[in-house]
Amino acid sequence: MTTIAVLGAGRIGESLLSGLLNTGRPPEELLFTERSPQRAAELTEQYGIEHVDVPSAARRADILVVAVKPQDIEPLLDEMVPVVAPDKLVVSLCAGLPTKVFERRFAEGTPVVRVMPNTPMLVGEAMSAISAGAHAGEAHLELVEEILGSVGRVARVPETQQDAVTALSGSGPAYFFYLVEAMVDAGILLGLPRSLAAELIVQSAVGAAAMLREGEGHPVMMREGVTSPAGTTISGIRELEKHGVRAALIDAIEAARDRSLELGRVHETDE
Ligand SMILES: NC(=O)C1=CN([C@@H]2O[C@H](COP(=O)(O)OP(=O)(O)OC[C@H]3O[C@@H](n4cnc5c(N)ncnc54)[C@H](O)[C@@H]3O)[C@@H](O)[C@H]2O)C=CC1
Numbered sequence: 001m002t003t004i005a006v007l008g009a010g011r012i013g014e015s016l017l018s019g020l021l022n023t024g025r026p027p028e029e030l031l032f033t034e035r036s037p038q039r040a041a042e043l044t045e046q047y048g049i050e051h052v053d054v055p056s057a058a059r060r061a062d063i064l065v066v067a068v069k070p071q072d073i074e075p076l077l078d079e080m081v082p083v084v085a086p087d088k089l090v091v092s093l094c095a096g097l098p099t100k101v102f103e104r105r106f107a108e109g110t111p112v113v114r115v116m117p118n119t120p121m122l123v124g125e126a127m128s129a130i131s132a133g134a135h136a137g138e139a140h141l142e143l144v145e146e147i148l149g150s151v152g153r154v155a156r157v158p159e160t161q162q163d164a165v166t167a168l169s170g171s172g173p174a175y176f177f178y179l180v181e182a183m184v185d186a187g188i189l190l191g192l193p194r195s196l197a198a199e200l201i202v203q204s205a206v207g208a209a210a211m212l213r214e215g216e217g218h219p220v221m222m223r224e225g226v227t228s229p230a231g232t233t234i235s236g237i238r239e240l241e242k243h244g245v246r247a248a249l250i251d252a253i254e255a256a257r258d259r260s261l262e263l264g265r266v267h268e269t270d271e
Pocket residue numbers: 007008009010011012013033034035036039067068069070072075076093094095096116117118119170171
């Protein structure tokens with residue numbers, strides 16, 4: 001039995017706990033720590049998972065999953081460092097934080113794996129990218145793949161690519177939600193009831209995603225398949241091009257990558 005403790009059960013920590021429970025992992029194999037007592041009580045009531053303190057998590061769990069905001073990492077590290085032995089695996093879900101931020105604080109040899117997951121973990125459809133730190137080996141990566149593979153897909157990437165991954169798949173769901181929100185608003189403008197507009201757009205998104213996943217051709221070909229000569233779609237595409245939507249998305253993702261790099265730099269030392 002592998003016990004997993006999630007340190008910081010906010011949106012992504014809860015998504016992981018909930019996703020693992022949904023895939024049949026018993027609540028006895030899961031623990032969590034949480035700064036907010038109210039949130040801790042709510043989660044225990046909802047999921048039946050035990051809330052513990054950091055020393056207890058470090059003693060009882062094999063894997064410690066760090067899921068606090070990057071800005072909150074230092075106080076948590078202060079609590080972890082005295083109690084985390086090198087036989088534990090530390091898994092960081094924190095955007096922007098390089099594995100060396102953890103390694104330089106923990107006992108020599110402590111394995112650290114950096115992960116960028118995303119919230120569709122909640123419904124078993126996460127995209128997670130994982131990178132080994134200096135002391136994490138094949139067995140550690142396989143363990144993390146097994147856990148995250150139960151709540152979605154997993155790719156191995158060099159750590160140097162993690163900031164780009166964060167911008168694409170870590171933040172990506174927010175951009176899709178934003179597009180859906182805007183398209184539903186368009187339906188309202190055209191006089192459709194909100195519930196109907198939402199149903200039309202959400203099912204269109206699910207259908208388009210399913211076609212993309214089937215992998216039968218390139219997205220450009222799929223878009224061309226919708227775009228009839230002198231038809232409706234090309235009139236819409238012209239507006240998207242006029243408003244620079246493609247460039248806006250590229251700029252948005254570049255800005256998210258830059259912010260990820262910046263979050264990591266805050267924790268750099270002169271070492
Ligand atoms: N929300 C998302 O879509 C994604 C978030 N992440 C990363 O996951 C991490 C968490 O993000 P969210 O869940 O969105 O943030 P959040 O703010 O919803 O959750 C963080 C939780 O940690 C708790 N916390 C803070 N310090 C603590 C401490 N010392 N001990 C115990 N609990 C503590 C807070 O009370 C809060 O419930 C971040 O590092 C973020 O970069 C990664 C991928 C996607």
